[in-house]
Amino acid sequence: MATVVKKPHALADIPMHYCPGCTHGIVHRIIAEVIDELDIEGKTIGISPVGCSYNNYDYFNCDMVQAAHGRAPAVGTGIKRANPENVVFTYQGDGDLAAIGTGEIIHAATRGEKLTTIFVNNAIYGMTAGQMAPTTLMNQVTSTSPYGRVAENHGFPLKVCELLSTIEGAVFIERASVHDIKGIINTKKAIKKAFKVQMSNKGFAIVEVLSSCPTNWGMSPAKALEWIREKMIDFYPLGNFKGENMEV
Amino acid sequence: MGEKFLMKGNEVIAEAALRAGCRFYFGYPITPQTEIAHYLAKKMPEVGGTFLQAESETAAINMVYGAASAGVRVMTSSSSPGISLKQEGISFIACAELPAVIVNIVRCGPGLGGILPAQCDYFQAVKGGGHGDYKMVVLAPYSIQELYELTVDAFNISDKYRTITMIMGEGILGQMMETVEFKDVENNIHIEKPWATTGTGMKREKNIITSIYIKPEVLEEHNRKLQAKYKEIEKNEIRVESYNCEDADVIVAAFGTVARIISNVIPMAQKEGIKVGLIRPISLWPFPVKEFEKYAHVPKAFLTVELNAGQMLEDVRLAVNGKKPVHFHGRMGGMIPDEAEILEEIKKITRS
Known part of the structure; x- marks a missing residue:
């Protein structure tokens, strides 16, 4: 019998702790599949953040370093400069x-650090229980914007890909979404390219992945995916911002 | 006797790092330590190393965290306000047990304070400026020669114990020129780092560098392990120098460049018939408690002289443990005490 689907080697064979309907697991699997396909597990170092995925060092089989909140790109700079291979x-x-x-x-x-950043945008702080994030949409209710995000109090959501697009050293920038199958396929394509951009020493690469947080959004998993399609993509348009045709 | 060079303290730190095999430096400009960066910006490319001017102190210390995770010798340097910004990273590095060398060429505070010399970061360095139960080795040289030797040592200590070693010098030490002999780095040790995150090569289990342990039992165990390591460092890494203490009327405790002023005070006091001894802690942590215990019975009293409001004073009092009075004389704001005013303090003690 032919094997049609299997766990990627780069993904650890243990249960994940994420809430039902959370899309972190999908993004983890995509990264692991890409690591397998590029055959780079033995030389890959992943950097775990602070937030719900703080312990994703348990979920990948490559070497992992856990970083302080927000400091992963600096930690990655130190690792990459020390061992550029x-x-x-x-x-x-x-x-x-x-x-x-x-x-x-x-x-x-x-x-232009030769790093690949996977930026999971779910418009909210998950781990600390649903506070307003810089990417929280207008009027979105969170535990620290209980009356909804309003411009005069909270300002406007930050569009990271658009912001980074003005930076010369950022050579590959794409926004994708894992709300449906097509989105998952496109996310994988973008992440694979972002790794290949690093491997060909072109510069900094980032893929923003629109992701769901049913628990803190107060929605069913299915409804949360709909909310990405209807609300998030409307404000955060999908697609490539830079480096689409780059040869890698 | 080898060749001697006339060099500025900050440049000597940089040269010592290179000679100790450090090829990675991450820093952010701040007076009065910037010559370290200038020197390494020039020299690192010549030896195939990395000099990187970070966007902030916070980023610089996290680059240190990354490079140390990758198993290389790495250094950052700054001055007081910059060291405050690094405290988050220092606590993380301590918990993740990474070897790193941090230089603090101290200026006067608090706040932006001023750019003149001070010792007002003693508490921050030895009592833990960041959060949590951690320690780092803190070495306080008093000459440019010693600055060289201790900086080389700092890399060895860091690798040996997987700890941070801080070189703490007053702005004077960074800025003044003195002759230095670059003695062979014969004690330079090479320690394997099988824990480093360099890639599994598909040949071993993955390595994880982390400072988060969500399970309380596990975190307590990790803390116990850290504390055991600190005990071991306390056993092996005390550095102290004593002079003239055997029959002293007054023993002065001073570290760094202040100890040099005291060495001028000793003959002045001698002329007036007062025997002054000096205990100079070189390792501020671990603190040379036993040296104070050894001489606690000797003098009429102790006098601690510092460029701050009385910080090492507390450790001296703990070490003397009430056996003798411990007096204090300090200057702040970048002011330096002269020999006459210290002698006056000593005379006050002997008169009382």
């Missing part, structure tokens, strides 16, 4: 990357 990826959420770590991500991109 390594493939280094950071895995960061929206609070991590777009709030407390804004300086680190912008300057890693500015320096």
Whole structure:
């Protein structure tokens, strides 16, 4: 009998702790499949963030380093500069990357560090129980914007891909979404390319993945995926911002 | 006797790092330590190393965290306000047990304070400026020669114990020039780092560098392991120098460049018939408690002289443990005490 589907080797064979309907697991699997397909598990170093995926060092089989909140791009810089033959990826959420770590991500991109960043945007702080994130949509209710996000109090959501697109050292920038099969396929394509961009020493690469948080959004898993399609993609358009035709 | 060079303290730190095999430096400009960066920006490319000017102190210390995870010798340097910004990373590095060398060329605070010399970061360095129960080795040289030797040592200590070693010098030490002999780095040790995250090569289980242990039993066990390591460091890494203490009327405790002023005070006091001894802690942590215990019965009293409001004073009092009075004389804000005013303090003690 032919094997049609199996667990990627780069993914550990243990249960994940994520809530039902959370899409972190999908993104983890995509990264692991890409690591397998590029045959780089032995030289890959992953950097875990602060947030729900803080312990994804348990879920990948490559060497892993856990970083302070927002500092993964700086930690990755140190690792990559020390051993340029390594493939280094950071895995960061929206609070991590777009709030407390804004300086680190912008300057890693500015320096054109040969890093691959997977930016999981679910428009909310998950682990600390649903606070407003820089990427929280207008009028979105969170535990720290209980009356909805309003411009005069909270300002506007941050569009990370668009912001980084002005930076020369950031050579591959794409926004994808894992809300449906087509989105998952496109996310994998983008992440694979982002790894290949690093491996061909072109510069900094980032893939933003629109992701769901049914628990903190207060929705069923199915409804949460619908919300990505209807609300998030409307504000955060999918597609490539930079490097689509780059030869890698 | 080898060749001697006339060099600025900050440049000597940089040269010592290179000679110790450090090829990775991450830093952010701040007075009065910036010459370390200038020197390494020039030299690192010549030896195939990395000099990187980070976007912030926070980023620099996290780059250190990354490079140390990768198993290489790495250093950052800064001055007081910059060291405050690094405290998050320092706590993480301590918990993740990574070897790293951090230089603090101390200026006067608090706040932005000023750029002149001080010792006001003693508490921050030895009592834990960051969160959690951790320690780092803190070495306080008093000459440019010693600055060289201790900086080389710092890398060995860090690798040996998987710890942070801080070189703490007053702004004077970074800025002044003195002759230095670059003695062979014969004690330079090479320690294998099988724990480093360099890639599994598909030949071993993955390595994880982390400072988070969510399960309380596991975190307590990890803390116990750290504390056991600190005990071991306390046993092996005390550095102290004593002078003239055997029959002293007053023993002065001073570290760093202040100890040099005291060495001028000793003959002045001698002329007036007062025997002054000096205990100079070189390792501020681990603190040379036993050296104070050894001489606690000797003098009429102790006098601690510092460029702060009285910080090492607390450790001296703990070490003397009430056996003798411990007086204090300190200057702040970048002011330096002169020999006459210290002698006056000593005379006050002997008169009382």
